[in-house]
Amino acid sequence: MELIYFCLGLIVGAVIIQIIYIKYEKAKWMTKFENEKRIFELVESSKDLIYYYEVKPEYKFRYISPSIEQLLGEGLVEKGYQNPYYVFEHIHPDDYNLLYGKVNGYGDYSKPIIQRWRDEKGEYKWFEEYATPIYENGQIVAIEGIMREITDKVKLQQELNYQITHDVLTGIHNRAYFEQIMEKYNKDIDTSIAVILSDLDELKYLNDNFGHKTGDVYIKEYSKLLKQYFKENSIVARIGGDEFAIIVLNANLDQVKYHCQNFSDKISEYNLNSKGIKIKVSVGYAFSEHSIGNMEKLLAEADKNMYQDKNKKKSESLIK
Known part of the structure; x- marks a missing residue:
């Protein structure tokens, strides 16, 4: 009889263990199912x-x-x-x-x-x-x-980059961007290149006699002409209060001379049609077949030529 009870006990124990194991496996499966369901719901609801x-x-x-x-x-x-x-x-x-x-x-x-x-x-x-x-x-x-x-x-990043590289008043590139371009072509990229400098004459006169708002209009009108004319292979920048720079890429000397003369004609045409401000500007340029190692020399040469043009106009006005 004891042997029978013992055997029954083993059977009942085995059944209980099996029940526990089934419940454990079910719980484990349910946990896995719930986890997978939760992950799926997270993925499905993600904004990404x-x-x-x-x-x-x-x-x-x-x-x-x-x-x-x-x-x-x-x-x-x-x-x-x-x-x-x-x-x-x-x-x-x-x-x-x-x-x-x-x-x-x-x-x-x-x-x-x-x-x-x-x-x-x-x-x-x-x-x-x-x-x-x-x-x-x-x-x-x-x-x-x-x-x-x-x-x-x-x-936002594009707007910040624009503000960092552009002049607030005119919308053309600023001195910081101009210096970056100068360094890039001085050290990294070798090409034929010209630097054209221009200085607005009589800006101080307009500011002193008609106010800075009139001077600002003068600056913006000239900047607009620069942007309209120098488009392809050109970088236009305001590098000082009344001073502007143009870098012309992949051009020869004759093309640079043509651009300077033709732009001068555009200014004359503007002045003929303008009922307000007349643009007066002094210009100097320098050209090199190679940009690497020459950018500072080009800038200095263009600056020298610009002031020669300015002094020439002053002399001519005194003679008149």
């Missing part, structure tokens, strides 16, 4: 764009987070699944090579990828992406990544 893009054996989206529709437009999840080449139509043309390189294993995945994507309104938004390639047998088979919109951040 999360994706998994298969590239082999063929291009195919395995996952696109719903946030793409808030970022770029409705219906893009379905369109992406239906047409995996759809993304190549929405990337900015200048960023196409970034996308192509990324999906073909040519990208630098250690750094964020900055790119622009077109939304349903036809406007481009900036995104910062962290992408991870998936390999099998040494070949890239998929890309998974997360993209965050940074349009406001980029616009």
Whole structure:
């Protein structure tokens, strides 16, 4: 009888252990399920764009987070699944090579990828992406990544860069930017180059007799003429109160002479048509076939020639 009770006890114990084990496995599975569910819900509700893009054996989206529709437009999840080449139509043309390189294993995945994507309104938004390639047998088979919109951040940075490099009054480049360009062509880039300096005559007279607002109009009108005339292969900057500089790239000496004479004619034409301020300016230029090591000499030579032009005009006015 004791043996029977003992055997029954073993059986009951085994059943209890089995029940406990089943409950444990169920609890573990439920925990795993809940964790996966929680992760899925986090991904689905994320404002960032999360994706998994298969590239082999063929291009195919395995996952696109719903946030793409808030970022770029409705219906893009379905369109992406239906047409995996759809993304190549929405990337900015200048960023196409970034996308192509990324999906073909040519990208630098250690750094964020900055790119622009077109939304349903036809406007481009900036995104910062962290992408991870998936390999099998040494070949890239998929890309998974997360993209965050940074349009406001980029616009703010562009605005700050603009303020740092541009003159507040005229909107043309400032002295700091001019000096950066001078250094770049003096040390890093060798090309034929000209430096043209110009100085607004009678600015002090206008400021003293008609006020600084009139002087500001004088400066802005001249800056406008500079911007309109010197466009291609040229950098225009205000480097002092009444002093301006133009760097002309990839030109020969005859072209530089032509530009100076033709611009002088434009000023004369402006003065004929102007009922207000008449622009009077002294100009000097210097040219070199090679920029490296010559920029400071060019600046000094152009400055010397500009003051020769100014003194010549003063002498001519005294004779008259």
